[in-house]
Amino acid sequence: MNQTSPDQPIAHPDLPIVHVEQDFEPLLPKFMTNRKKEVVTMREALARQDFDTVRTIAHGMKGAGGSYGFDLVTAMAATIEQAAKTATTTTIATELELLGTYLDRVQVVFDE
Amino acid sequence: MSRTILCVEDEQDTGDLLQTILEREGYHVVRASDGRQAICLIETMQPPALILLDLVVPYVNGFELLTGLRANPDWGHLPIVMLSADSYGPDIQRALNNGATAYVVKQPGFQELIQTLNRILVPASTAKQTLAGPTGSGPDALRVKRPRQRPSMRPPGARAQNRKKAA
Numbered sequence: 224m225n226q227t228s229p230d231q232p233i234a235h236p237d238l239p240i241v242h243v244e245q246d247f248e249p250l251l252p253k254f255m256t257n258r259k260k261e262v263v264t265m266r267e268a269l270a271r272q273d274f275d276t277v278r279t280i281a282h283g284m285k286g287a288g289g290s291y292g293f294d295l296v297t298a299m300a301a302t303i304e305q306a307a308k309t310a311t312t313t314t315i316a317t318e319l320e321l322l323g324t325y326l327d328r329v330q331v332v333f334d335e
Numbered sequence: 336m337s338r339t340i341l342c343v344e345d346e347q348d349t350g351d352l353l354q355t356i357l358e359r360e361g362y363h364v365v366r367a368s369d370g371r372q373a374i375c376l377i378e379t380m381q382p383p384a385l386i387l388l389d390l391v392v393p394y395v396n397g398f399e400l401l402t403g404l405r406a407n408p409d410w411g412h413l414p415i416v417m418l419s420a421d422s423y424g425p426d427i428q429r430a431l432n433n434g435a436t437a438y439v440v441k442q443p444g445f446q447e448l449i450q451t452l453n454r455i456l457v458p459a460s461t462a463k464q465t466l467a468g469p470t471g472s473g474p475d476a477l478r479v480k481r482p483r484q485r486p487s488m489r490p491p492g493a494r495a496q497n498r499k500k501a502a
Contacts, residue, residue, distance in 0.1 A: 244444055246355065246359065247352060247355065247444075250348065250351050250352055250355065253348060253351070254348045257347070257348055282391060282420060283345070283346040283349075285420045285421075286346055286349055286389075286419070286420030286441045287346050287348045287349045289420060289440075289441045289442055289443065290348075290349050290352050290353075290441045290442070290443065290444075290445065291348070291352060291443065292443035292444065294443075297420075
């Protein structure tokens with residue numbers, strides 16, 4: 224994750240940007256770490272066809288993403304949750320790949 | 336009037352964010368990360384000003400907690416705000432039918448939640464007028480009906496399991 228303060232120039236304007244309230248800055252490192260861990264856990268669960276675990280984690284991520292303002296995380300988690308309900312392996316694998324890439328690239332701008 | 340909010344939320348980062356936002360608004364937050372922990376708190380702590388209930392929590396879900404709370408003589412009258420990642424119509428209707436005071440979807444910064452809390456947690460003098468007013472029967476009403484007996488907040492089967500353990 225790249226983090227940028229409001230008074231600093233954006234280092235990589237081609238990266239996806241999410242605006243987060245300044246007050247929540249202390250919470251962001253753990254939020255990002257946990258989302259990345261969850262991607263790993265969902266990949267492992269998918270490998271053993273444990274769709275229940277995938278669905279549960281995706282549901283939690285959907286709410287967390289929405290709360291923090293990461294709309295794309297919410298959208299991808301919602302797709303994964305739905306795909307887990309129907310055990311659609313290919314969709315889950317594709318979305319997890321996209322989600323992992325997004326979490327590695329997303330740039331957070333803290334707004335006052 | 337108590338400024339304590341019991342927050343039942345299993346997703347830790349969402350719970351942390353809720354606590355940060357609610358404390359910024361001047362509330363004291365007591366947290367439970369699953370249904371069982373919530374029941375333990377309900378049985379031991381003083382009733383708060385409001386209960387914030389995530390719909391999907393482990394062991395005892397938000398709907399079950401809502402039903403148990405509404406049947407509890409000490410907690411049944413408290414405002415309960417249901418919180419969910421989904422805006423699924425039947426869930427919203429079910430929550431309101433089962434006595435939820437409001438239903439809020441998780442959105443950035445919980446702006447809607449704060450507005451809802453500020454609307455519900457009005458000063459005590461105003462709240463009394465609200466209870467006596469003609470609009471007191473809607474889903475936003477603060478309920479004051481109390482059953483004669485205290486129903487258990489334990490999930491079905493929990494007592495039987497405890498009896499087996501004791502034997």
